[in-house]
Amino acid sequence: MKSCIYECKVMHQRSEPIKHGFTYKLFMFYLDLDELDIIPKHVKWISRNRWNVFSFFDKNHLQYPKEKPETNKDVKEQILTYLHAKGIDLKGGKIMLLTHLTTWGYQFNPVSFYYCFDEKKHPVCVVAEVSNTFREMKPYLIQSFLEKEERFEHREVKHFYVSPFIDMDAEFDFKLRIPNESLHIKIDDFKGDKSFFKSTLWGKKKPLNNANVAWYAIRFPMITLRIMWLIHWNAFVLWLKRLPFYAKKSHPELQRDIYRPLSH
Numbered sequence: 497m498k499s500c501i502y503e504c505k506v507m508h509q510r511s512e513p514i515k516h517g518f519t520y521k522l523f524m525f526y527l528d529l530d531e532l533d534i535i536p537k538h539v540k541w542i543s544r545n546r547w548n549v550f551s552f553f554d555k556n557h558l559q560y561p562k563e564k565p566e567t568n569k570d571v572k573e574q575i576l577t578y579l580h581a582k583g584i585d586l587k588g589g590k591i592m593l594l595t596h597l598t599t600w601g602y603q604f605n606p607v608s609f610y611y612c613f614d615e616k617k618h619p620v621c622v623v624a625e626v627s628n629t630f631r632e633m634k635p636y637l638i639q640s641f642l643e644k645e646e647r648f649e650h651r652e653v654k655h656f657y658v659s660p661f662i663d664m665d666a667e668f669d670f671k672l673r674i675p676n677e678s679l680h681i682k683i684d685d686f687k688g689d690k691s692f693f694k695s696t697l698w699g700k701k702k703p704l705n706n707a708n709v710a711w712y713a714i715r716f717p718m719i720t721l722r723i724m725w726l727i728h729w730n731a732f733v734l735w736l737k738r739l740p741f742y743a744k745k746s747h748p749e750l751q752r753d754i755y756r757p758l759s760h
Contacts, residue, residue: 502699
């Protein structure tokens with residue numbers, strides 16, 4: 497199988513208007529979307545669209561932003577439809593998804609990444625699927641690829657309520673290497689030409705098998721719940737430090753192209 501696991505370390509570092517940072521360890525699944533029905537046959541701790549220690553639910557990814565989600569479409573159909581709307585045709589190529597799975601029934605993904613390749617295995621684009629704690633979602637299309645560095649780069653105004661301590665008109669600056677034996681992702685927040693918040697994810701590739709999945713379930717129990725707890729804990733620390741706070745209802749005009757908006 498092409499699917500694997502990455503054992504990771506995450507670093508968040510804020511430099512403005514006050515300094516605050518933290519580092520923690522986790523793991524993520526890197527899944528070939530063509531193997532989603534094959535993986536449960538090889539790894540008993542993983543299921544698709546049903547309960548298990550780790551579960552992949554198609555409905556948790558890239559649903560459409562208008563009316564009700566089209567849950568009859570699987571995740572690959574959803575991402576291909578999204579790419580088609582952007583004028584991108586992979587011509588039968590592969591899509592690899594870096595993500596967290598629903599763990600013991602609890603699901604939360606701050607960000608997932610779809611790495612898209614054409615039929616000749618050339619990288620075409622990445623779609624960053626960003627979610628906030630309200631379960632809203634917004635995809636960001638990243639197409640600029642630097643061959644020498646084997647890295648995608650892209651900067652875009654986020655227009656999304658991700659953190660109550662970051663303006664919605666700040667910019668995401670993505671730098672994403674193609675995953676191989678190691679993983680390296682960097683997402684900085686900019687205001688004008690100045691970076692004030694840095695997020696870095698490093699990872700080391702591990703086989704996707706029963707032993708490793710069982711080990712990570714023990715080593716990182718309830719990983720998705722832990723991520724949610726860390727987000728709220730650090731928000732509380734920033735609030736204690738009197739960092740300016742932005743309510744979600746402020747500046748609704750700056751929240752654009754949101755999937756699953758809270759008002760629906």
